[in-house]
Amino acid sequence: MHTVIIGAGGVGGYFGGKISNSGQKVTFLVRGKHLEAIRTKGLQVHSIDGDFVTHPFLTTDTITDVDKADLILICTKSWQVKEATAQLQPILKENTIVIPLQNGADNAEKVLSVLDKNHVVGGLCKIYSKIEAPGVISHFGHTPEIIFGELDKHKTDRLLRVKQIFDKAGFSNRISDDIHVDIWSKFMFITTVSGLGALTRATIGEMYASIELRAILRATATEIYEVASAKGVAMSPTSVDGIMTFISKQPFDATASTQRDIMEGRPSELDNFNGFIVEEGKKLDIQTPTNLFIYSCLQPMESRARYKS
Template sequence: MKILIYGTGGVGGFIGGKLALTQHQITLIARDAHLKAIQEHGLQVQSITGNFTAHPHLATDDLSKIDTPDLVIFAIKSWQLEQASKDILQYTNDNTLFLPLQNGADNTEKLNKALPKNQVLSGLCRMISFIKSPGVISNPDIPPSFLFGEQDNTRSPRIEAILAVFKEAGLNAKIPENIQVAIWQKFLFITTVSAIGGLTRVPIGIIRDTPYIKDLMLKTAQEVYAVAHAKGIALPENTIDKAFAAIARQAPETTASTQRDLMEGKPSELENFNGFIVKEGKRVGIPTPVNEMIYQLLLPQENIARSPLTPKGGTIAV
């Protein structure tokens, strides 16, 4: 299978690295010093599950050099999907499948607007991973896992084939009964911790041990849960309890990627997390005052980070 990893950051680097250890043809889209290091020395992955170095078929920042992929895995930020879809479409065909694995609740919907809907899958990942230095991916905590499926939740031959490739690469992957529920379970968790981390600028250990902030997280999660149900997403009753159990298991020094982006003055996923819940809450008639407070407090900083006068990176998150 010819697989294109669109964005070789923490998530894409880990997946692409593992897949590149197989006989499948793996292409990585990366840029700048990270790309040069991969081209010269291979992609080094330091993981809680074991360290390795992988050499992909191709690492490039030029889409015109790629072979037509059978599968495109989007490992960029949610807000970058629209542009990435436009960029990649001309290099694919009617058989190419598109799998989004980034954070966010509406990534599939974004891709449906830009790509042939019958070629778009749904997915998510659970992992802590980031670029440690050019050419080096660090996964210091939580063994990565991946969930994906068809939009209608059928166990199609093509989704089974992708699962087989992931398992061949030693990736912990599953096809859940309902991929939409799985996505919203992850979305509730990440929305609960990310922007509050950006506001407080401290790691998860301090956040969860501070009663006032922990209660703020709980109210954030309750609003996300209410919006999900109003949209017809049947989240289980224990979803919030499971999210906070996951928060309790995080290493105390852990920070979310959106929190790190906010702290570093980079464009973040604020709009796709709390901003999305605020807008969807208004659409379905669910009040979201805590999410709106968090969103509005961070929005000026987000706007500055996205200003054309503010230096920032390109459209590929690597």
């Protein structure tokens, strides 16, 4: 089985690195200094679960160099999904499986706008990780996990083939009973802590410890729940309580990747998070004042970062 990783940041670098380190055939499609570092020194993963160095089958920035894939993991940022998907045609076989793993609620839909539905499986991941230096990935919190499932909720043989790859790689993974619920639950968490974290420059623990900020976190999550429910996602009535409990159990000093991107002046997934909820709320005639406030406050910084890039 040949796995192709599109993007080798904190997500693609860690999970792709684990698959490669287990002896499986892995190709990384990556650019710039990261590409050269992996080619010359291998991919180094510094992890709280144990460090390792792996030398992938191929690391390249040219899609035409890549062998046909059995599994493709799209690990770019949310706003890059369509562009990344559009380049995949040369490496697709009839039964190639494509799974987007980045944060966001509509990534599978973005992939479906480019590829036939027979290729697409929904997915998400849970991990605290980042690029520490070119060719070096740092995993610093949370037990890494990939959750995946068919968009029509069916249990299929191809899901078992994917699970075999992940099981051999040695990281936690599970087949979802309803991938839409799992995606929106993760989205509720990451959007709730990312925007407010960027606005306050506070860690997750600091925000939760503040009675006032905790109330804003809950209001953000409640609006996301209302939008998801209106879109037909079968969210549990206790979803918001569950997310608040989950937030309370995060490492006190933890921050989200989008928060770090905004704070460090890089383009972020703001439009795909709070901005997405604002736009979906307008379509569905649902008021989202908390998300609108957070998005409006951060949008000038986002525009500045994108102009510079």
